[in-house]
Amino acid sequence: MLMLTCPNCGVTAEETEFEPGGEAHLTRAATDSTDEAFRDYLFQRKNPRGVHFERWRHAYGCGRWFHAARCTQTLEVFGTYTAQTSAPPDRIQAAIQARRPDWSLT
Amino acid sequence: MSEVTITRAPATGMITLRGDLSNVALQTAVTTLTGTGFPQQREILHEGERSVAWMAPDELLLLLPHAEAQATVAQLSQSLTDIPHLVAEVSDARSLFRLSGPGVREVLAKGAPIDLSPMAFQPRHIRRTRLGQVAAALWMVDADTFCLICFRSVTEYVDTFLATAAREGSLPNHF
Ligand SMILES: [Zn+2]
Numbered sequence: 001m002l003m004l005t006c007p008n009c010g011v012t013a014e015e016t017e018f019e020p021g022g023e024a025h026l027t028r029a030a031t032d033s034t035d036e037a038f039r040d041y042l043f044q045r046k047n048p049r050g051v052h053f054e055r056w057r058h059a060y061g062c063g064r065w066f067h068a069a070r071c072t073q074t075l076e077v078f079g080t081y082t083a084q085t086s087a088p089p090d091r092i093q094a095a096i097q098a099r100r101p102d103w104s105l106t
Numbered sequence: 107m108s109e110v111t112i113t114r115a116p117a118t119g120m121i122t123l124r125g126d127l128s129n130v131a132l133q134t135a136v137t138t139l140t141g142t143g144f145p146q147q148r149e150i151l152h153e154g155e156r157s158v159a160w161m162a163p164d165e166l167l168l169l170l171p172h173a174e175a176q177a178t179v180a181q182l183s184q185s186l187t188d189i190p191h192l193v194a195e196v197s198d199a200r201s202l203f204r205l206s207g208p209g210v211r212e213v214l215a216k217g218a219p220i221d222l223s224p225m226a227f228q229p230r231h232i233r234r235t236r237l238g239q240v241a242a243a244l245w246m247v248d249a250d251t252f253c254l255i256c257f258r259s260v261t262e263y264v265d266t267f268l269a270t271a272a273r274e275g276s277l278p279n280h281f
Contacts, residue, residue, distance in 0.1 A: 008162070008163050009147060009148060009162065009163065009234075010147055010148065011233070013219065013220065013235070014219050016219055016236070017219060017236060059241075060234065060235055060236040061234045062161070062162040062163065062165075062234060064162060064163065
């Protein structure tokens with residue numbers, strides 16, 4: 001079972017109290033982008049076996065969005081953090097590196 | 107005779123207030139009205155017939171006698187004129203249940219994916235979660251009594267769910 005801690009209200013709850021919002025930290029293709037760039041923005045998603053960054057919403061709780069860093073293979077959660085950022089904060093990256101020394105943010 | 111009695115509370119005044127909860131003027135406006143302190147994260151405070159609950163980082167819920175709700179909205183709006191905020195009466199949007207009896211934690215634990223053990227859940231706590239398939243918020247009034255609010259549109263579902271969960275002889279007596 002996947003347990004997440006909502007950084008907005010501090011609750012640690014199991015998966016069914018949240019709604020997944022897909023891959024995190026996407027950059028919207030600008031209006032003058034090529035068709036390929038827009039296609040990639042809309043549809044091309046990472047699907048790693050391992051470290052992944054995701055958006056989640058505390059749907060049945062406080063209703064707010066946040067980010068989560070977790071391992072898709074083991075369900076280990078490295079940390080959750082604010083939705084108001086476009087990249088994982090240092091403490092999250094450090095937490096991942098502590099558990100997955102080979103990992104780096106690319 | 108079931109160990110837990112479930113009743114629908116009569117019409118209760120409910121007011122949603124959204125804004126910057128760290129704003130001292132907003133805090134004062136609320137505590138002046140309720141006669142309580144200002145709730146911390148996931149806390150509910152009571153004074154007589156009035157309660158104030160922390161619902162989200164920018165949202166409170168006020169509970170009060172139904173007859174006072176409209177006037178209180180007007181009063182709040184006035185005292186918050188200079189602060190960005192939203193205040194709305196939501197008395198008709200939600201239903202309030204009262205569950206009482208020694209097995210009440212078990213009844214709720216059948217539907218809510220949260221830790222309802224006495225170690226984890228106590229009066230002053232309010233928890234927004236789900237009951238079965240619908241959103242609900244619950245808090246304790248005393249050691250054997252919980253209150254639960256849900257959206258009015260799912261009242262019948264919650265009513266049936268609770269009645270089924272509280273059926274005599276069906277409680278695991280875990281807590
Ligand atoms: Zn939350």
